[in-house]
Amino acid sequence: MSKLEDFIKQEGTAFPGKTYMEELLLPVFNDQRDYLFHVMFDIHRAHVIMLEEQNIIKTDEAREMLRGINKIAKTDISQISYQKQFEDLFFMMETRIGEEIGSELAGKIHMGRSRNDMGVAMYRLVLRGHFLELLQSVYRLSDALLEQAEQHTETYITGYTHTQPAQPTTLGHYLLAIYDVLQRDIKRMWSAYETVNQSPLGAAALTTTGFPICRTRTCELLGFDIVIENSYDAIGGADYLLETASALMTCMVNTGRWIQDFLQHVTREFGSFYVADPYVQVSSIMPQKRNPVSIEHSRSIASSAYGDALAAMNMIHNTPFGDIVDTEDDLQPHLYRAFTKANRVMKLMVAVITTLKVNDEHTKKMANKSSVTITELADTLARDYGISFRKAHSIASFISKKTSGARKELYEWNIDEINEMISGFVDVALTEQEWKKIISPEYFVEIRSIQGGPSPKEVVRMLVERKQKLGIQMRDYESLVEKLKDRRNKLVGYSI
Numbered sequence: 001m002s003k004l005e006d007f008i009k010q011e012g013t014a015f016p017g018k019t020y021m022e023e024l025l026l027p028v029f030n031d032q033r034d035y036l037f038h039v040m041f042d043i044h045r046a047h048v049i050m051l052e053e054q055n056i057i058k059t060d061e062a063r064e065m066l067r068g069i070n071k072i073a074k075t076d077i078s079q080i081s082y083q084k085q086f087e088d089l090f091f092m093m094e095t096r097i098g099e100e101i102g103s104e105l106a107g108k109i110h111m112g113r114s115r116n117d118m119g120v121a122m123y124r125l126v127l128r129g130h131f132l133e134l135l136q137s138v139y140r141l142s143d144a145l146l147e148q149a150e151q152h153t154e155t156y157i158t159g160y161t162h163t164q165p166a167q168p169t170t171l172g173h174y175l176l177a178i179y180d181v182l183q184r185d186i187k188r189m190w191s192a193y194e195t196v197n198q199s200p201l202g203a204a205a206l207t208t209t210g211f212p213i214c215r216t217r218t219c220e221l222l223g224f225d226i227v228i229e230n231s232y233d234a235i236g237g238a239d240y241l242l243e244t245a246s247a248l249m250t251c252m253v254n255t256g257r258w259i260q261d262f263l264q265h266v267t268r269e270f271g272s273f274y275v276a277d278p279y280v281q282v283s284s285i286m287p288q289k290r291n292p293v294s295i296e297h298s299r300s301i302a303s304s305a306y307g308d309a310l311a312a313m314n315m316i317h318n319t320p321f322g323d324i325v326d327t328e329d330d331l332q333p334h335l336y337r338a339f340t341k342a343n344r345v346m347k348l349m350v351a352v353i354t355t356l357k358v359n360d361e362h363t364k365k366m367a368n369k370s371s372v373t374i375t376e377l378a379d380t381l382a383r384d385y386g387i388s389f390r391k392a393h394s395i396a397s398f399i400s401k402k403t404s405g406a407r408k409e410l411y412e413w414n415i416d417e418i419n420e421m422i423s424g425f426v427d428v429a430l431t432e433q434e435w436k437k438i439i440s441p442e443y444f445v446e447i448r449s450i451q452g453g454p455s456p457k458e459v460v461r462m463l464v465e466r467k468q469k470l471g472i473q474m475r476d477y478e479s480l481v482e483k484l485k486d487r488r489n490k491l492v493g494y495s496i
Contacts (some may be wrong), residue, residue, distance in 0.1 A: 068101035200234035
């Protein structure tokens with residue numbers, strides 16, 4: 001027997017070939033079973049209800065169809081496995097429904113639709129659910145950030161630029177910055193959600209159908225916001241996937257950046273943050289270790305979520321502008337995994353931030369070091385003595401270098417030494433009180449009360465405003481979730 005004959009013997013001569021079945025149909029079937037089963041039956045229900053209302057099928061037919069659909073929908077999916085006589089889960093379930101109500105009646109369920117519009121609708125419904133689940137966790141993280149920021153409006157820390165000590169600020173100011181970025185991530189998620197939550201049903205394969213269906217009715221029954229009007233767009237447009245991936249990727253990159261900061265703050269050398277015991281692990285050999293694995297894993301999981309979302313985006317690149325359902329069979333699980341991982345990151349960081357302890361005495365001590373208040377010297381000379389800022393900057397830079405070279409801190413200079421250095425540039429003498437303000441992190445922060453600055457009063461103002469907005473957003477979110485839940489309960493329990 002030749003190699004070709006041997007290969008054909010193993011593969012078979014009829015569809016599906018052994019390799020095709022094992023490497024394509026089986027994995028796709030398992031993904032459909034795990035992710036699409038319930039939304040598939042929701043679409044069946046909505047379509048049958050619409051067909052009856054449009055007088056395309058008889059009332060008694062619709063009633064029997066719904067009975068069969070509802071019964072098969074109760075199937076334990078853990079008991080479902082791939083069978084090669086069925087191309088995929090859809091055909092298997094159509095057969096199961098046919099066994100319950102008769103193949104002729106079951107066959108009528110598919111009038112006026114295609115696997116194309118049905119497939120896209122299923123994907124959109126699943127993504128909608130993932131968005132709502134992730135948004136719940138993101139809102140909880142938002143709340144945790146505000147709670148911690150409120151506790152630390154006067155917790156002085158060193159702000160960094162280029163990884164070097166820059167200027168004093170407060171932990172409340174820093175956490176609000178993280179919060180504000182997260183709110184823009186939420187805005188991007190809602191924008192993607194709106195693009196996702198649109199109904200392609202009724203587009204059929206590409207050009208709608210000759211049956212007098214009502215696209216707005218299936219849209220309403222399934223809780224979609226609007227119908228994707230152009231039927232070609234409904235099937236060919238994949239930007240809902242791109243926008244979803246983009247929103248996830250942006251959120252994970254933004255989140256990963258401040259998670260990296262947290263890993264630095266919890267080091268023994270920094271000693272700024274203390275992670276609660278439930279979220280650290282010990283070493284198997286070094287008993288002194290408190291490994292911040294909750295934060296470490298969050299960082300890596302965020303990167304993994306980004307990677308899955310990017311994979312989905314790459315898979316759409318250069319696909320034809322038409323039906324990409326087959327591509328989506330392999331693509332969608334990447335997005336589902338990205339959502340799951342992003343949700344894990346959010347939940348872990350909610351726990352870490354809610355229970356986080358801050359060594360405020362240490363952070364304040366550090367905010368007195370490394371000449372981080374020296375900008376205020378330049379500002380004082382320019383603001384109070386009329387010296388050009390460039391010259392004032394040169395004076396402050398000279399004193400900073402002297403301080404570093406002498407291995408001193410600013411507060412270790414007395415006023416006479418400072419004035420002597422200044423006199424080499426301009427005829428100005430600071431008072432003792434002025435110098436104490438210049439070297440004070442508290443004064444540095446307090447005087448920066450411009451909109452958005454770190455002054456405790458300004459941070460409190462921002463906190464009050466943001467807490468009010470977050471409360472409204474969370475109530476709107478909960479209202480939407482309840483609305484969709486009620487809509488589905490009515491669909492599942494619909495009687496004709």
